[in-house]
Amino acid sequence: MPDVISRKLDRLTQGERPRVLDLFAGCGGLSLGFHRAGFVIGAAVELDPLAAASHAQNFHRDIEPEAFVRAARARDITVTEPDELTDELGLGPCDTAFDVLVGGPPCQAYARVGRAKLREVAEHPEAFKVDPRANLYLRYIDYVRRTKPLAILMENVPDILNFGGHNVVQEIAETLSGLGYEARYTLINSAFHGVPQFRDRVFLLAYHRRLGQRVRFPKPTHWADLPSGYAGTRAVAFKLIDMFSADAFVPEDVGTPDLPQAVSASEAIGDLPPITLHLEGKLRRGARRFTELQPYSDASDLSPYARSMRSWPGFESIEGVYDHVIRCLPRDTMIFRAMKHGDEYPAAHATAVRLFEAEVERRRRRGELLSARGLDELKRRMVPPYPVGTFPNRWWKLRPDQPSRTLMAHIGKDTYSHIHYDSDQGRTISVREAARLQSFPDGFVFCGTMNPAFRQIGNAVPPLMANRLASVILRTLKAAIRRNVAEQMKVAAE
Template sequence: MKHRRRTAMESNEKLAKCKLERLASGAIPKVLELCSGCGGLSLGLKTAGFELAAHVESNDEANATYALNFAPENPAQTKQWAISRDMVAQSMSDLITDFGLAGGPREAFDVLAAGLPCQAFARIGRSKLRSVTGDEDAFKNDPRASLYRRFLEIVDETRPLAILVENVPDIMNFGGHNVPEEIAEGLRVRGYVTRYTLLNAAFYGVPQLRERLFLVAVDATLDVIPQFPSPTHFMELPRGYESSRAVALKHVKDVGSHFSPIPSPAGGLPSSIGTESALADLPFISDHLRDTAIIRKRKVADKLPYREGITPSTYAHLMRDWPGFSASENVSGNVVRITTRDFPIFGRMPRGADYPVALRIAQQLLEEKLQRENFPPRPGTIRYKALEKATIPPYDASKFPNKWWKLDPDAPSRTLTAHLGKDTYSHIHYDGRQKRMISVREAARLQSFPDGFEFAGAMNASFRQIGNAVPPMLALAVSKALMETIEQAIAGRDSANRRVA
């Protein structure tokens, strides 16, 4: 047994040295991404200089978007990039054949990345699972919660030089269990050095408060320690973040943990990006106020011109001019969710207001409607109920205080979720004249997707893909740090070779 382990370790060390030598000769690091979604993490990796060699994603619409933006121009290969694949059942050998790659699974990839599904780990996802199944521990039994074990098997099958995993902070407190620590320990016995931490997107130039866990591991033979990017922007996090962090960090050990201190913004950094800086130059959408049929017929792929008379911010210029994903005079994604009852409420809501405020405004609007009646109906009558239904949203403010929220133009947005287009007004446009929630393109901007990045599928599918994605600018910061770690390993190898010579 010991002999077999020693032989395996020697084989892994030899493989790692061969891969590092290939990269040292100028080869581009090849990435396999699991649970890629529509490609937020992929875009960051690609922009940092990595090659997207293959990906695995089970959602059809996300795969269509991924192929639309990343597939080679060869039509035969494009088809493969759009095929949905199950991470659990997918053979790595078949994957290499499908994507036309050379070598076997252990030779084909230098980096293994994964945005493992977070629904079972996130607190909001846990409550949804409980409500659907009636099982208090449904989140523990969700098959998505054990995908990390299959992930470790794929590590064994592909033996990458480096590993990158993204997830929600609550994965560190999954029913009292610290999953990243278990992953790190599993990687340690496989010969990897691992670190994980929390990063907030607003500290890295994304106009959104989005806290996420990142885990980075490198083969121990590289003789380097994984590093995380330093913040590029500063803001005071709202109240509640410290307590949320405390819950997530509850099961991080003081001694012997693979957790790295959360990077803190240094003094003198530029302020975080506000929503107005992010969105002001995008099309002014008010068609729904004149004729809802116009906007209902509009497709996600249909394009409108940028607003005239608005000087794009530095952030907007970045979104317009992202290398390989630039846009010229027009931009797609100008579709919004429509409920005519709510337009007047949106218009009157103060910026930064939430659902209880919206409900008070709706009640005020109802009173105004009643006063305009020649014979104001009494509560309980058919006429009164009709006016009430046409004016006041049906949600209980005590249960859904955050169901609605109007963007603050001077601050980053709240976290975008996959349910943005389905059941919430959590992101209402700050401009009261437009009286609407944000569009698909505006959601993409808040998530830092460039304007030339196109989304496949209808409105709700596009919102879901955006909400599930890693913000590309945050992914870019992490990917640059990973590339620097690999370059450090190459420099160390070259230095050692010179000493031997």
């Protein structure tokens, strides 16, 4: 009887679509990119209930109600065994249910893993349960061992290249090699691939050696000059990269200046309707629910990017969006309006102080005398209290002609890191604008209210970046299929 890898190749050779298991799936950034490339999203494992609900709502919305409930269930990967997952979802044995394994394990305790521990978990799948040094990477590797995918994609932050003196992703590549996979990894900035955001991430690709295929990464489609801060971060991350200790590393292809310029913030979100409720005094504090349609503005001059976000296959949006909502930040509206594009918190604080001093002078000229207590109260209402030296990057006003800075999960707590470039509106970005900057199409639904939606977006892999990687994987699988057919014909001829 053919082994599992051969049976999976034979299945694809018969024209079946490759099936994806998304671990640490979040709301589904990776899944969406693979879905667009033609993969079947077979299952997802996600701990956060609202993110798990979002994933199911977008990828399993048409299945039977009872099956949908199972698909939308939040799952803790540390206690969810692969065979339990596939049994519950009716997918059969775990080693035959999926062709591709993807995911971005959270980055706890990098420095405490090491090669020996990774090898141990590869041989003893329950070691992570009893060893306090273990982290979720070990569980990811266990899922590889148990599900036997043809292809693997792993995503993480640049720190994984140099965390506590460990190049963790190199150690993972070596462990995957012991499991029968050819693995390579690289650093990619999503701005080079059509995402309107400077976002550095490490991506590892691996194929089972039975496929007989080399690992390749997508070529850039856009050009941008990376901001200076990214160069320093990269220098630290690359410290452990050399020809001897990082033989699985592939230098990033950043393209050439003759490519189209990177998608800018204004191209990404400039077509969405202005928000003025806060300027009219009609915006109140509290949870924002996505119940009111915000109709699109005139579509005559849509950028290609905005058009694509409205017309993403399977996630089209015709009339408008429901999640174009913002936080209520009444103290800061005038500060946001006065800030220059690219200003950070020190400049914002200085702007607030100037506005405060101007207001004091205005009242003085009007004959209004403020007590010390009154001055303190006025300053509290006008000037943010955070120390200038402690949070230099806490605030940032988008540049309309450049991609956004990296969206982080922290955006679920506040959105000061992404202040809208339109000074007339004087606000931070909306949920839908964050989704656009992360390349989620307008028809993609986020479950929950505003804060959880922001967090889901910040945690996600940009779907456009995921799609670029998925397309490379699909081409590789097709090459493996052609090779498989040739071998079968050769055997038949003999």
